[in-house]
Amino acid sequence: xxxxxxxxxxxxxxxxxxxxxxxxxxxxxxxxxxxxxxxxxxxxxxxxxxxxxxxxxxxxxxxxxxxxxxxxxxxxxxxxxxxxxxxxxxxxxxxxxxxxxxxxxxxxxxxxxxxxxxxxxxxxxxxxxxxxxxxxxxxxxxxxxxxxxxxxxxxxxxxxxxxxxxxxxxxxxxxxxxxxxxxxxxxxxxxxxxxxxxxxxxxxxxxxxxxxxxxxxxxxxxxxxxxxxxxxxxxxxxxxxxxxxxxxxxxxxxxxxxxxxxxxxxxxxxxxxxxxxxxxxxxxxxxxxxxxxxxxxxxxxxxxxxxxxxxxxxxxxxx
Numbered sequence: 001x002x003x004x005x006x007x008x009x010x011x012x013x014x015x016x017x018x019x020x021x022x023x024x025x026x027x028x029x030x031x032x033x034x035x036x037x038x039x040x041x042x043x044x045x046x047x048x049x050x051x052x053x054x055x056x057x058x059x060x061x062x063x064x065x066x067x068x069x070x071x072x073x074x075x076x077x078x079x080x081x082x083x084x085x086x087x088x089x090x091x092x093x094x095x096x097x098x099x100x101x102x103x104x105x106x107x108x109x110x111x112x113x114x115x116x117x118x119x120x121x122x123x124x125x126x127x128x129x130x131x132x133x134x135x136x137x138x139x140x141x142x143x144x145x146x147x148x149x150x151x152x153x154x155x156x157x158x159x160x161x162x163x164x165x166x167x168x169x170x171x172x173x174x175x176x177x178x179x180x181x182x183x184x185x186x187x188x189x190x191x192x193x194x195x196x197x198x199x200x201x202x203x204x205x206x207x208x209x210x211x212x213x214x215x216x217x218x219x220x221x222x223x224x225x226x227x228x229x230x231x232x233x234x235x236x237x238x239x240x241x242x243x244x245x246x247x248x249x250x251x252x253x254x255x256x257x258x259x260x261x262x263x264x265x266x267x268x269x270x271x272x273x274x275x276x277x278x279x280x281x282x283x284x285x286x287x288x289x290x291x292x293x294x295x296x297x298x299x300x301x302x303x304x305x306x307x308x309x310x311x312x313x314x315x316x317x318x319x
Contacts, residue, residue: 010038010107010158011083015075016093017067020050027058029097035104038089041079045070051093067299071291073169073177076154080164088161090178095155095202098123106158106198116190117159117182119152124203130258131265132203134249146194151182156200163190173280174294175214176221183225211265212272213301217294219276223284230277239270 012030016023030040040060044052046067055062063079080088087107097103102120109118121140124133139150157178167184169177185192206214219230243266250258279293 007084007086008037008039009085010035010087010089010103011080011085011161012038012040012089012091013076013079013083014040014042014091014093015045015072016042016047016051016055017045017070018047018049018051019093020047020054022096023051023093024054025096026091026093027054030091030103031058032100033097033103034100035107038103039084041083043075043079045075068295071171071174071295073171076177077168077171080161080168083161086161087158088164089158090154090156092155092202095122095200097156098199098201102156102198102200106156106195109193109195110158110160112191112193114191115193116163116185117152117157118193118195119146119150119154119157120198120200121194121196122153122155122200122202125201127205128203129205130250130253130255131246131262132205134245136203141196143196150194151186152178152192154178155202156198170224172224172284172289172291173217173221174291174298175217176225180221180225208265208268209301211268213298215269215272216276216279216297219273219278220280220283220291220294221276222273223277223280227284229281230274232274235270235274239266242266242269 014026019026040058041063042055042060043063043065044055045065052062052064061082063082065075069075076090087110089103089106091097099105106118106120109115121142122136123140124136128136139147140153141147154177163185167181167188170180182192204210223229243262246262246266247259250256250262276294276297282288283290
């Protein structure tokens, strides 16, 4: 970290809640980077475990908020307003950079003056289930461009502070603030670069309850981002297609348990998304500004006994 009184080049913004199972790894990896010209801003939304003890071992600005005050877009905007760096880096508490040059490679994208934002490649954890591995391989390829449904992914990403100031994160819905911002940037003709050479470990083995919560708020958000409702036929078609892909991945690994679970999981996955999309569409049509329903859906399905889920962290779940 830059020890001088001058402004650092980058401000790393980290959100956390009950992350003591992993945040120590994330912080150790961050402070082992060969790029050190950064400050760290941590926003904690009510940790009850040892998270804050680990955070306080590192130089940072710690902001503590109540759990009910956690709205992703609003929290990120609050932290960005206090950032001093010309580049804003977003690093989730459960996203572990895997190489010492990860941050440097990510920020090298901004050597091109046309680049407004960049995001890293995410690889699944060793314990990731087969369907999770398939999702991440398709969402974050090892070379080339990211697929079109990934506009931006904040577990590890960066953007120019001046561009964020022009367009802060939205707060209309509870989730997908990265997707919404990335879609806005696309519409504006701004360049967002995928940097597969910058690699971090991040994934979640969601339970069915957690899948429902995650996908409900993603569906709600998509109604605001893309401006349409969803149909049962479209949802069923997606469920069938993704189940077939899951079955193919499971059978290739002889993972019979994953094969058996695939149809139920993908039906829940798409059912929750459609319900959220309809809820969001109704909110948008009526001008309803209350996003608490989506927040309640996801928080009520957060199982504290399952540390692979943190409602402050976004995952790549698109297929």
